[in-house]
Amino acid sequence: MTAPTAFIRDAWYAVAASAEVGDALLAREVLGRRVVIYRTAAGHPVVLRDRCAHRFAPLSMGERVGDTVECPYHGVRYAPDGACVRVPGQSRIPPVARVTSYTTLERYGLVFAWMDESVPADPSRLVSIPQYDAPGWTASRGYLRFAARWTNILDNLVDPAHTGFVHRRTIGGKGSDDVPITATEEHGDxxxxxxxxxxxxxxMMQRFLGHDRPMDRWQVYRLALPCVSSVDFGAVEAGQPHDEAAMDAAPYRTISYAFLTPETAHSTHYFSFQLRNIAVDDADVTREFEALYQATFDEDRVLLEAIEREEIADPDAASILLASDAGVARLRRLLALRGG
Ligand code: FES
Ligand SMILES: [Fe+2]
Structure with missing residues (x-):
């Protein structure tokens, strides 16, 4: 049960922040594959398998030559589409001299790669986030590496019950422990x-709203399998309808996105940004949110890394489910359906 779950490859995975990707060759491990990431002169992000076809030298140790990458070992060059374009000392280029080029998309300040070579990339399957770049909204951002398997992080992101315990020093609010959480499936999420x-x-809300009148506040945790989580948090005047229109017009709303990308079976890249509709022009508030969320996710990281060590030490042990695990139970069922 606790052996690492197989990766789900046919999805868009965040592989880098846009700001990290430039002329330099960036080496990273994604879904157990080493990749090299860079940007062409025209600005298009490229993700290649970081392994020369000749003797498997890491291309990330080589050099950029125009839009191509030159292998550090014997100088074979590869184009952004993975095709070999030069072999020193011979004019004929063997067709097998190529590396995998993963299809990329750049959105939301992130570079995404479609990590399945056997299923065509489908741009419509990238999560749609209408508030990103919309007027009246802004974002803070972060990144953490978790030495923990991706599936345990997914569990954590459909498990609101942990907030009052793990995050009592950061975002955990009082008074909501006993309010029931409903877990449903909507469009596969x-x-x-x-x-x-x-x-x-x-x-936190009182500070930006400037009052402490009773309000109706929501938390909506959504997980779009296999790798995108959002936590929507806000408040409307008490008695307002609890629908999307009211939430859209709410005086306080934050939507925290996490993009999980397995690195190895036992480690995960955790890219995040937090959208907010308050103090959108205030850079100090952006820095404050970045620090707050980084501290919050770090609380999860410390716990999940301790759990990972135990999972590795005793891989045959099976954990148990409690009543508060309705979301986790649904997640496990959907993961099994996806073949994860
Ligand atoms: S290993 Fe890359 S050119 Fe020989
Ligand atoms: Fe958490």
Whole structure:
């Protein structure tokens, strides 16, 4: 049960922040494959398998020559589409001299790669985030590497019950532990929802709203398998309808996105950004949010890394499910359907 779950390859995975990708060759491991990432002169991000076809030298140790990459060992060059374009000392280029080039998409300040070589890349399967770049919204951003398997991080992201314990020093609010959470499946996503009605706003909200009148506040945890999580958090005046239109017009709303990309069976890249509709022009608030969320995710990281060490030490042990694991149970079922 606790052996690492196979990767799901036919999806868009965040492989780098846009700001990291430039002329230099960036080496990274993604879904157990070493890749090299760079940007062409025209600005298009390239993700190649980081392994020369000749003797498997890492291309990331080589050099850029125009838009091509030159292998550090014997100088074979590869184009952005993975085709070999030069072999020193011979004019004929063997057709087998090529490396895998993964299809890329750049959006939301991230470079995504489609990691399945056998299924055509489908841009419509990248998550749609209408608030990103919309007027009245701004983003803070972060990255952490977790020495923990991706599936345990997914569990954590459909598990609102942990917030009051793991995050009591950061974002964990009081007074909501006993409000029930409903877990549903919507369009293949796992969605955990909770409304806490007629309660004073949490301290962070009070600060930006400037009052402590009772309000209705929501938490909606959504996981789009296999790798995109969002936590939507906000408040409307007490008694307002609890629908998308009211949430859209709410005076306080944050939507925290996490893009999980397995690195190895036992480690995961955790790219994140947090959208907010308050203090959108205030760079100090952006820095404050970045620090707050980094500290919050670090609390998850410390715990999940300790769990990973135990999973590795005793791989045959099976964990148990409790009543609060409705979201986790749905997630496991959907993962099994995806072949994960
Ligand atoms: S290993 Fe790359 S050119 Fe020989
Ligand atoms: Fe958490």
């Amino acid at each position: 796992v969605v955990c929802r909770r409304w806490v009605n007629g309660e004073p706003p949490v301290p």
